[in-house]
Amino acid sequence: MRFILKKMNLDGTGWKTVRVFPMQISLDYWSAVTDVVCPICLDGIVVWYENGFIFGYRICNKCNNHFLAGGDLQFPYLILVETNHNYFRLSVKNNTCYMTK
Numbered sequence: 150m151r152f153i154l155k156k157m158n159l160d161g162t163g164w165k166t167v168r169v170f171p172m173q174i175s176l177d178y179w180s181a182v183t184d185v186v187c188p189i190c191l192d193g194i195v196v197w198y199e200n201g202f203i204f205g206y207r208i209c210n211k212c213n214n215h216f217l218a219g220g221d222l223q224f225p226y227l228i229l230v231e232t233n234h235n236y237f238r239l240s241v242k243n244n245t246c247y248m249t250k
Contacts (some may be wrong), residue, residue, distance in 0.1 A: 152188065153227075158226065159217070159230060168218070168229040180224035182218035183207065188227060191213050 152168040159167065163197035170188035175181035182205070187193040193211020204216035207227065 153226075157228065159228070170216075170225060170227045170229070172220075172225045174223065174225065178220075178222045178225055179218075181222075182220075182227055187214065189210060189229070 154166050155169045155246075156164045157167050158164050172181045172185060172188075183195065183197050187194050187195050187209040189211060193209040194211050195207045195216060198208040198215075199206045202239035203217075203247045207216040208214070209216075209219055214229060216227040217230050218225070219228050220226040
């Protein structure tokens with residue numbers, strides 16, 4: 150599946166280039182980014198996994214890649230935040246999600 154390289158400040162430590170996977174537009178935003186085919190392995194399903202306060206957190210049930218849901222109804226997307234070999238510590242400060250190694 151195609152992806153866009155985009156600079157984003159996901160962890161509060163500065164701008165980094167991340168992979169953004171545009172998802173198919175649906176009748177509502179959450180169905181466009183939840184229980185959908187994984188854009189990386191194309192074999193698993195990206196499932197809801199909001200562990201704690203990480204709003205929009207998703208994990209592929211096959212390849213175990215981690216994503217954050219982003220965008221809106223007109224442009225829903227998944228941001229790759231963790232591969233199955235790189236793990237981040239997640240925290241929330243002032244209603245903002247931070248990810249650090």
